[in-house]
Amino acid sequence: MSRPQYILLPVNSVFIAFSLGVAFLLNLVPWGRTIGVPDFVAVTLLFWNIHQPRKVGMGIAFLLGMLMDVHDASLFGEHALAYTLLSYGAIMIHRRVLWFSLLTQTLHVLPLLVGAQLVPFVIRLIAGASFPGGEYLLNGFIEGLLWPIASALLLAPQRRASDPDDTRPI
Numbered sequence: 001m002s003r004p005q006y007i008l009l010p011v012n013s014v015f016i017a018f019s020l021g022v023a024f025l026l027n028l029v030p031w032g033r034t035i036g037v038p039d040f041v042a043v044t045l046l047f048w049n050i051h052q053p054r055k056v057g058m059g060i061a062f063l064l065g066m067l068m069d070v071h072d073a074s075l076f077g078e079h080a081l082a083y084t085l086l087s088y089g090a091i092m093i094h095r096r097v098l099w100f101s102l103l104t105q106t107l108h109v110l111p112l113l114v115g116a117q118l119v120p121f122v123i124r125l126i127a128g129a130s131f132p133g134g135e136y137l138l139n140g141f142i143e144g145l146l147w148p149i150a151s152a153l154l155l156a157p158q159r160r161a162s163d164p165d166d167t168r169p170i
Contacts, residue, residue, distance in 0.1 A: 008155065008158040008159060009157075009158045009159075010158075011051070011052055011055070011157075011158055012157070013055060015157055016048055016052065016055060016056060019044055019048070019154055020041070020044055020045065020048070020056075020060070020064065022040075022044075023040040023041045023043070023044035023045075024040075024041055024064065024067065024068075026040040027039065027040050027041050027068060027071070028071060035135050035136065035138060035139070036138060036139065036142055037139065037142075038139055038142050038143040038146055039116070039117070039139065039143060041064055041068060041083070042082075042083065042086060042113060042116050042143060043113070043143050043146050043147065043150050044150065044154070045060070045061055045064060045083060045086065045087060045090075046086060046087075046090050046109055046112060046113065046147075047147075047150050047151065047154050048154075049061070049086075049087050049090035049091055049094065050090050050093075050094040050097050050098065050109070051094075051098070051154075051155075053090070053091045053094050056087075057087065057091070058084050058087045058088055058091070060087075061080075061083040061084050061086065061087035062080050062083065062084050064079075064083055065077075065078075065079040065080030065081065065082060065083035065084060066079070066080045068080075068083075074120070074124075075123060075124070075127055078119065078120040078123045078124070079120060081119055081123070082115075082116045082117075082119035082120055083116065085115065085116065085119060086112055086113070086115070086116040089112045089115070090109070090112060093108060093112075096108070097109065102147070102148045102151055103148075105147060105151070106144055106145070106147045106148060109144060109147055110140070110141070110144035110147075113140045113141075113143040113144050114137060114140030114141065114144075115140075116140065117136070117137050117139050117140040117143075118137065118140070121136055121137065
C-alpha cells in the first residue's frame with residue numbers, strides 16, 4: 001500500500017448532527033427545479049452511514065427523509081423511502097468501501113446515489129406525474145462527483161492530532 005494510513009480521532013456526535021443540519025439547510029435553499037443541484041442530505045447521510053453506521057442509521061435517514069418530504073411538499077414518504085434505502089445500501093457495503101481509494105469509493109457509492117434519485121422519480125411516475133426527463137437522474141452522478149469533496153471535508157476534524165508533537169510521525 002503506497003498511500004499513508006491515518007489514525008482517525010473518534011468522531012464527535014455533535015459534529016455529525018451539525019453536518020447533517022448544514023446539509024439539510026443547503027437543501028432548503030430555493031434552487032428551484034434546477035437540474036444539476038445535488039441532494040446534500042443524501043451525500044452527507046451516505047458518508048456518515050459508511051463511516052459511522054452505528055451512530056447514523058436508517059432511523060435518522062427516515063427522519064431526514066420525512067423532513068425533506070415536508071419541505072418539498074412532495075408525496076409524503078418518497079424521500080423517506082429513498083434515504084432509508086440509501087442508508088441500508090451504505091450500511092451493507094460500509095466495510096468494503098473503506099478499503100478503497102476515493103476514486104474507487106466513488107464508483108461504489110455512485111449506484112447508491114443514482115438509486116436514491118431513482119426512487120422518487122419512479123414514485124412520482126406511478127402517482128401520475130408527468131415525465132420530468134432523463135436529465136433528472138443526472139443529479140445522482142453529480143452527487144457521486146461530490147463524494148471526494150465530502151469525504152475530505154467531513155474527515156478533516158478527525159485527522160487533527162489530539163496532542164500535537166513534532167517528534168511523533170502519526
